[in-house]
Amino acid sequence: MALDRASRVDYSGLGCQCRLNKGGILFRRTRYQQGSLRLEERKRGAAVWVYRWWENDITGKPIRRKVQLGCLERYPNESAACAAADALRLTINNQSKRKNLQKTTVNILWEHYCREELPLKEISTQDAYLVYAENWVLPRWGKLLLEEIKTIEVERWLRAAQIADGTKAKIKCIMSAVFSHAVRWEFCGHNPISSGIPVGTGGKRGPSTGVRVSAKRQKSPLVLSPEEVKLGLTQLEFRDQLLVFLDGALGIRQGELGALRWLDCEFENMNFSVQHSYYWRRGGHLKSTKTEASAKLLPMHPSLKQALLEWRSQSLYNRPGDFVFASERLKGSKPLDLASVLKKKIQPAFKRIGITGVGWHTFRHTVGSMLAEMGEHQLMIRDYLRHANLHVTNKYLQATTTSKRLAQGKLVDAILPGGVLSASKSTLVH
Structure with missing residues (x-):
């Protein structure tokens, strides 16, 4: 049935046309904001990619915002800059009900994590995360969508990697932290690294249901006397x-x-x-x-x-x-x-x-x-x-070898006080 003109109201302050239902409740279409991207020259240094978008202040007044994504050396073409802007776009549209329509890849999630959470960590931790992500995680999983990351596939990949067990455990921890970030921001429903069970479905949760890798040392640390x-x-x-x-x-x-x-x-x-x-x-x-x-x-x-x-x-x-x-x-x-x-x-x-x-x-x-x-x-x-x-x-x-020998001597003396085992006799020889 066609909607009567009287039920349509032009809310110019909201910048869009809305309508009322029978109870007089306002309906408004939820929009997904794409923002704009352009390359701008600077007086000093290389040109930078600038991303702009709209957001409302505390009074509801729309304000134009902008942020520098990076220089031309870091993002040599518009495609690379757009990929970096995807992470920021997730933050801007976090309250939008249509945000799930935006397909999120691991690359986009990593960019978002680097902007929102990684800067809160120590500088040494940031550098370690960047090394593991850029050398291991992103080359293998970066182009996949979040829902395509499966627990068993990640586990098989780590087990097949020709690296130390400790390195595998660190890669797993970093991937788990990034996917926990995705769950908190509601980009996905569960963390496939630390738990293979979607949120809200019940059942056992914890490390045993996620990716399993060993962090066992290949050799004991050197200890000096x-x-x-x-x-x-x-x-x-x-x-x-x-x-x-x-x-x-x-x-x-x-x-x-x-x-x-x-x-x-x-x-x-x-x-x-x-x-x-x-x-x-x-x-x-x-x-x-x-x-x-x-x-x-x-x-x-x-x-x-x-x-x-x-x-x-x-x-x-x-x-x-x-x-x-x-x-x-x-x-x-x-x-x-x-x-x-x-x-x-x-x-x-x-x-x-x-x-x-x-x-x-x-x-x-x-x-x-x-x-x-x-x-x-x-x-x-x-x-x-x-x-x-x-x-x-x-x-x-x-324990040193010397102390272990002394401890063993005490045990042997307790079991065989002053005696030895004889192969020809079943009794102790004193």
Whole structure:
């Protein structure tokens, strides 16, 4: 039946023609906003792609918005820029009931994730996500629609990949985080990576119903004995000796060792206040420690205090705000590149005594295992390594071959006190 003209109302403020039903309730067509894209020149630098759209302010007044998607070097043609704009278009039309009409691929979802959620993470985490996504996830799954991603297919792909199990587990975690983002924004109904069951259908949920990959280590981490650490120190100069001595006595992380400043060394209270970590990429960044537990105080042994004071008297950068191991080449503005020191100084020194594969984290594992060998309680080791929970601490504890032989000797003595098993007799020979 044709609608009467009286039931049509022109709401000019809304910018569209609406109509009323019999009860006088307003109906309005939900629109999917595409926005506009154009290449604009700049006074300085390369031309940039600019995306424009409309949105209402708090009073309901429509306002023109725009955002720079990237330069011409990043998006060399309009097709590439349009693909980047698709992610932003999802955000703009999030309240639209027609948003599901827009087919969303993994590439579009990743762009949306990079704009909305990835910037909230630490810079080091952002870089790791970008590497795994660009090298593994997007080349294989980027062009597929979200509903085409199946749990078993992802699992088979990861199992067939010729990479370490730990890398597979990280790829799985990143894909799960991205699809959880899609579920929160209602781009899809379920997360095929962490759970194969759609939301609202009931049934068992959790990791067991999602992609299954092993994160098992291919080999145990290297753990040094006290004698090996002592012998390695004899092969180094004083600065590098102090680096190894600090790491071997405190078990701090590489970034925390680089970020250590003189104001963090509380010589009067005999404590270390480890509050920051240094990230060398992207020009260098001083950031907060990994967890709240990582910011706990560490004791300062008199030998550590004496060595640090001697180094401070020799260093050109000894003010409270200076780095303990500042880079002379960069005039103290940044700490030493510890990765370079490890490669050029530490590893060759230990290689001369027959030990290969030494890294900064080797000393952290060594500290945990040595404390366990000394009979220290797990809770004390957890707090000393500044872990958030014991589950992580247990991964750092390894018994040495000597201690295992001693433990085995006690077991054998308990089973066969003073005796041996005889092949010719079924009784014990004393």
